[in-house]
Amino acid sequence: MLDQPTNERRLTIARAMAEAMQQEMQRDPTVFVMGEDIAGFGGIFGNTRGLFEEFGKERVRDTPISETGFISAAVGAAMDGMRPVVELMFVDFFGVCFDAIYNQMAKNTYFAGGNASVPMVLMTSTGGGYSDAGQHSQCLYGTFAHLPGMKVVSPSNAYDAKGLMTAAIRDDNPVVYMFHKQLQGMGWLGTEAGATVNTPEEDYTVEIGKAKVVRAGTDVTLVGLAMGVHNALKAADKLAEDGVSAEVVDLVSLVPLDRETVINSVAKTGRLIVVDEDYHSYGVSGEIIATVTEHDISKLKASPARVTFPDVPIPYARHMEQFCLPNPDKIVAAYRKM
């Protein structure tokens, strides 16, 4: 089960993110936050709530709708000694500003021969399931994780959300922090109850680049991140009813990728299913399967499987979107086919 202290302080991911930023801003005057509607509004997804009231508009800056401008500005500020946390409201909006992200944020350290750092966090919302259609529902994990030079994390619960944010802010490298909307604890988006967990008040870090075995099992390894972890946990419950013991691995981080934890789990179970809300092809699911097969294909008792979003734009109509999204039943069905 999830590795957490046993206190009684349950936070939503939104609140956990805000608390991490709050504590880091108290600790370090170079940390500041900017993005659209992140000040008085508290972030469309609630993750900056309270910061503006405590730190004021110099350190909690609403921006114009100018992502290229303000994400590039974060790069410049980060290279000049600040630690900006900048929000891209929906990951889908990366299309208007990707140069700032992958050609500058991600590459400047390398271009400087390691003699300059870009200690910034780009936080962005991901995921669908509430009929927001094709420009507001994507995950794009693979798109970001494919490009070298930036760390990429995505929490599945509030404990990890806080520790990852603290770690991301303290990291001297750029970190893309992807939070899934339906895990945020915002009732208006529908919310996954399993994401709201006990979260310590004091500051702590969750290691970037380390996966977690969140449920131990012996028959099949289910690998996912963010919402995929919750789908996998629910599938594991269903499989258990039939006497199948599923192990669930929460990747937590895509870059760096903790290949060892995945390999070790599959070495034990012999079966692998990857759950990924991102598009099917050229993404996280293929990378995980390649990791296992490249390492030692003889450990596999069956061909690996993946439960992913088909390679089409995300449809608006509820029944069409739900048809495309991963869910626990699809994971169980994938196991049955093995």
Added chain:
Amino acid sequence: MQPTKEQLLWMYENMVVSRRFEEAIEKVYLEGKTPAFNMANGPIPGEMHLSNGQEPVAVGVCAHLDANDIVTATHRPHHQAIAKGVDLKKMAAEIFGKSTGLAGGRGGHMHLFDSAVNFACSGIIGESCGPACGAALSRKLQGKPGVAVAFLGEGATNQGAFHEAANLAGAWNLPVVFVVEDNSWAISVPKSEATAVTRNDVRAASYHMPGYYVPGNDPYAIFDVAGEAIARAREGKGPTLIEVETYRLAGHFMGDAEQYRPEGEKDELFAKDPIPKMRERLISDGHATKDIDEIEKRAEASVADAITFARESENAPETDALTAVFV
């Protein structure tokens, strides 16, 4: 440029259709979302950006367009679509996610496309601008008539896409008109805190095109300025930038508590509601008498028909999700 009586009544009727449509959508949208508001529930799920109050911009501009002209619209597109002549039934059905919708339920309310009247849409801020330039270029290269109008919000004028497209339009002397709907608010961020200039008409000078600012959310004034601009474009004299002061009488999206608004702002805006204002003026100018009741009834009936059509239409097969990518 002054509208004829016929044009005035067309504008008024479209404003009323648009408002009644938004009111009907709002009502349906809330079905299944009370007492707990969850965007994923109800006959119309997802985000909903209503255009209440912004109708004068759409009708004042589109009164000068026909089906052959191109409009590229925004994430808040209903009033623009209605004024451009997008099929109301198919549009409603798309918003309901039905098989009879414009895109068979694939697009939804931010992605309304109707090639029959050259209407396109994007949910990404500022992304109406480039496609309008491209359509205008296409007409120019093909020697075909027609102008392109890009609608955008005042928040979008800080997006690179707007500036790059405006420069293209100026550099290539394209038959395109940029119409900025200035409702003062980019979600919660006021124009005054996000934009380096007070009015966007001054930015036109950077792109070698005339710029106009139309205050007061006034359909008559918008008609006048847009008419000149569209006529210029038709004559091959190039692009124009128009910023129109308008009012967002709704939240950014349904469910927006609008706590960022100064106290009393909404009351002031409702007092300036452009629809009753135009109604009064039509009557006092003698352009309408009892026939205005007929117009309103007709508008209500067409909206009611569209909503019924949408509600009663079938869902497409869920496997339709996998089609229409390549055709």
